[in-house]
Amino acid sequence: MVAPDPFLPQPYRVERRRRELVGAVTLELAPLVGARPDFAPGQFNMLYVFGVGEVAISLSGDAERGTTFVHTVRNVGAVSGALTRLEVGASVGVRGPFGRGWPLTGAEGADLLLVAGGLGLAPLRPALYAILARRERYGRVLIMVGSRSPEDILYRRELEHWRRRPDLEVLLTVDHADADWHGHVGVVPALIPHAGLDPARTLALVCGPEVMMRFAANALLAAGIGPGRIHLSMERNMKCAVGQCGHCQFGPFFVCKDGPVLGLDRIGGILAVPEI
Amino acid sequence: MDALPTATAAVLDRDGLQALIEALAARGFRVCGPVVRDAAIVYDEISGVADLPAGWTDRQAPGRYRLERRADQALFGFAAVPQAWKRFLHPPVETLWRVRQGEDGMLFSSAVETAPRYAFLGVRACDLRAIAIQDRVFCADDCRDDAYERRRRDAFIVALNCSEAGDTCFCVSMGTGPRAEGAFDLALTELLDASRHEFLVEVGSAAGEELLAGLPRRTATEPDRAAAASVVARTAGRMGRSLETAGLQELLESNPEHPRWDEVAERCLACANCTMVCPTCFCTTLEDHSDLSGGSAERVRLWDSCFTLDFSYIHGGSVRQTDKGRYRQWMTHKLATWFDQFGSSGCVGCGRCITWCPVGIDITEEAAAIRATPHIQGGDHG
Numbered sequence: 001m002v003a004p005d006p007f008l009p010q011p012y013r014v015e016r017r018r019r020e021l022v023g024a025v026t027l028e029l030a031p032l033v034g035a036r037p038d039f040a041p042g043q044f045n046m047l048y049v050f051g052v053g054e055v056a057i058s059l060s061g062d063a064e065r066g067t068t069f070v071h072t073v074r075n076v077g078a079v080s081g082a083l084t085r086l087e088v089g090a091s092v093g094v095r096g097p098f099g100r101g102w103p104l105t106g107a108e109g110a111d112l113l114l115v116a117g118g119l120g121l122a123p124l125r126p127a128l129y130a131i132l133a134r135r136e137r138y139g140r141v142l143i144m145v146g147s148r149s150p151e152d153i154l155y156r157r158e159l160e161h162w163r164r165r166p167d168l169e170v171l172l173t174v175d176h177a178d179a180d181w182h183g184h185v186g187v188v189p190a191l192i193p194h195a196g197l198d199p200a201r202t203l204a205l206v207c208g209p210e211v212m213m214r215f216a217a218n219a220l221l222a223a224g225i226g227p228g229r230i231h232l233s234m235e236r237n238m239k240c241a242v243g244q245c246g247h248c249q250f251g252p253f254f255v256c257k258d259g260p261v262l263g264l265d266r267i268g269g270i271l272a273v274p275e276i
Numbered sequence: 277m278d279a280l281p282t283a284t285a286a287v288l289d290r291d292g293l294q295a296l297i298e299a300l301a302a303r304g305f306r307v308c309g310p311v312v313r314d315a316a317i318v319y320d321e322i323s324g325v326a327d328l329p330a331g332w333t334d335r336q337a338p339g340r341y342r343l344e345r346r347a348d349q350a351l352f353g354f355a356a357v358p359q360a361w362k363r364f365l366h367p368p369v370e371t372l373w374r375v376r377q378g379e380d381g382m383l384f385s386s387a388v389e390t391a392p393r394y395a396f397l398g399v400r401a402c403d404l405r406a407i408a409i410q411d412r413v414f415c416a417d418d419c420r421d422d423a424y425e426r427r428r429r430d431a432f433i434v435a436l437n438c439s440e441a442g443d444t445c446f447c448v449s450m451g452t453g454p455r456a457e458g459a460f461d462l463a464l465t466e467l468l469d470a471s472r473h474e475f476l477v478e479v480g481s482a483a484g485e486e487l488l489a490g491l492p493r494r495t496a497t498e499p500d501r502a503a504a505a506s507v508v509a510r511t512a513g514r515m516g517r518s519l520e521t522a523g524l525q526e527l528l529e530s531n532p533e534h535p536r537w538d539e540v541a542e543r544c545l546a547c548a549n550c551t552m553v554c555p556t557c558f559c560t561t562l563e564d565h566s567d568l569s570g571g572s573a574e575r576v577r578l579w580d581s582c583f584t585l586d587f588s589y590i591h592g593g594s595v596r597q598t599d600k601g602r603y604r605q606w607m608t609h610k611l612a613t614w615f616d617q618f619g620s621s622g623c624v625g626c627g628r629c630i631t632w633c634p635v636g637i638d639i640t641e642e643a644a645a646i647r648a649t650p651h652i653q654g655g656d657h658g
């Protein structure tokens with residue numbers, strides 16, 4: 001169900017609020033009327049805070065379970081800051097879901113590599129839930145997560161839990177380690193060459209800061225993975241989310257409706273050019 | 277130049293044109309057409325032929341626009357006016373919705389006002405195409421802007437086959453003019469010489485046919501049609517500019533690091549004039565305001581431009597920091613990526629961006645400069 005007027009937000013209410021990291025919270029939003037629309041992993045919503053503004057935030061919960069929209073928001077400015085300060089019971093305007101998510105249909109039989117940098121794990125989490133819900137359909141499943149420091153690891157308890165699963169390889173790395181850290185140190189693309197990936201079978205889903213994605217894309221190409229098997233979730237300024245305001249243009253693409261997930265076979269050429 | 281199609285056609289004189297305007301007004305349309313205002317010709321509400329810019333023409337050149345008297349009393353003897361019909365169909369400022377805090381949460385309600393039913397008199401060929409191009413943006417299959425669609429559906433279009441080309445016109449290169457083709461209700465060609473001042477009127481829709489039937493008119497003869505065809509042919513031969521379009525999309529998309537972008541960036545002021553006057557540029561921004569008491573708020577949509585720094589802002593800094601990046605976005609979008617997005621060029625060759633550029637940057641000249649030394653590959657910034 002998409003609202004008849006794509007510009008008009010629907011009223012939602014904060015059902016649950018959880019502090020994730022310094023400056024980052026996860027909100028569970030329930031519709032005031034009706035049920036939340038379905039969404040696909042990798043899609044996003046536009047969240048509106050009364051009188052402050054509206055920003056694009058990925059869906060980060062389980063697409064197949066629950067009656068709420070789950071969003072993890074990091075405070076970087078006016079609107080995201082206001083979102084992180086909302087208390088349970090507060091009202092939020094929601095438009096969405098928008099965009100094209102991760103190409104999971106048709107990925108049966110493939111090895112899946114999820115590469116996340118920082119908050120980039122948020123839009124990948126629904127993909128992981130979907131994969132785990134039918135784990136037997138895929139080959140190897142690896143998830144690489146890069147964070148600034150051990151305190152900045154998003155969804156850490158869940159990651160530790162997944163790490164204990166025999167059918168899931170979870171690799172964590174941090175830029176700056178502390179005395180208690182025994183894992184990898186360094187940027188996440190540096191993990192790629194050592195992962196023993198089978199280039200013909202691997203499908204890579206990447207989300208993080210654009211520089212990190214560029215390095216990850218190069219490392220994946222160097223590992224022999226074809227550009228058609230590498231998918232990045234792009235970030236651009238977004239106002240309308242429906243292909244009409246022009247802000248999210250990335251070369252020929254509207255990131256809001258052609259993306260945010262785009263294959264490297266389509267964007268490889270422009271990704272390398274500054275200021276596109 | 278082919279003879280004009282043998283659709284139903286009639287000939288009106290000045291009184292017939294007056295009757296046309298009155299008939300539209302009588303049917304409840306707000307009739308808009310060209311009028312002289314503030315040393316320019318602009319589109320605004322008109323009540324009769326007397327409002328039209330009889331005997332005026334415009335002299336346009338890169339960075340220059342000036343009105344001059346004509347030797348005759350032509351009503352449509354000028355080229356593209358500064359602001360196209362875009363401002364009626366896609367208004368510069370529009371309140372989308374209002375919201376107030378209710379007991380249980382926010383209450384949103386649409387604030388889009390019902391626009392008048394417009395009749396546009398004198399929609400030049402290039403501008404007619406520009407409207408069709410904006411239709412593809414706002415009436416896309418996957419998302420429609422209902423308010424735009426309503427304004428568009430209600431509009432009665434009297435197109436104009438151009439009798440005058442400006443120094444910055446290049447519609448012939450873009451395949452958009454000077455003959456109006458596409459969706460119109462009626463199309464005029466001004467027939468003016470020592471012996472007559474008349475208008476050939478062609479019918480493009482049932483509504484046009486019905487309207488024309490009630491006007492004082494005479495049937496168009498073969499010589500009338502031939503005269504109209506020669507007006508269009510003469511205009512086509514007087515294009516001030518030309519643009520080679522063959523392979524242009526690939527040329528621009530494969531030359532993002534051409535040195536010409538740096539060169540033009542040194543002249544470009546990033547003032548956004550070109551995007552504001554362009555009849556196809558559709559970009560907007562959204563602003564959220566709340567009243568002082570904090571009890572209600574609204575969202576306003578305003579025209580925006582890819583030349584502003586804010587346009588591409590994301591946390592950490594704008595994507596397009598330099599004038600080079602922004603000029604390249606504009607021109608590449610108009611002439612190349614528009615094809616990927618909407619299946620046509622985003623430029624109709626109206627020349628407005630050339631005329632209204634304060635430093636006279638010329639899109640045809642910039643494209644030609646890149647064509648002159650193409651295929652300079654960008655550096656690898658991966």
Ligand SMILES: Cc1cc2nc3c(=O)[nH]c(=O)nc-3n(C[C@H](O)[C@H](O)[C@H](O)COP(=O)(O)OP(=O)(O)OC[C@H]3O[C@@H](n4cnc5c(N)ncnc54)[C@H](O)[C@@H]3O)c2cc1C
Nearest residue numbers: 055056057058072073074077078079080236237238590591
């Ligand atoms: C598809 C997509 C998914 C996203 N998912 C998440 C998520 O799950 N969690 C999260 O915390 N953040 C996410 N972001 C980023 C989030 O939209 C920005 O952090 C937010 O817009 C910043 O707005 P602000 O008003 O707080 O900051 P300011 O710096 O004050 O920004 C001012 C305005 O610029 C624009 N803007 C600024 N940064 C961005 C940006 N990175 N992307 C798009 N527009 C921007 C917005 O219109 C914003 O209102 C996502 C962005 C996109 C495009």
Ligand code: SF4
Nearest residue numbers: 554623624626627629
């Ligand atoms: S780019 Fe310039 S010439 Fe082309 S349609 Fe826009 S204003 Fe007219």
Ligand code: SF4
Nearest residue numbers: 557558559582606609
């Ligand atoms: S040229 Fe710029 S302002 Fe015009 S439609 Fe394209 S992005 Fe928008």
Ligand code: FES
Nearest residue numbers: 241243245246256
């Ligand atoms: S966000 Fe408006 S066009 Fe994509």
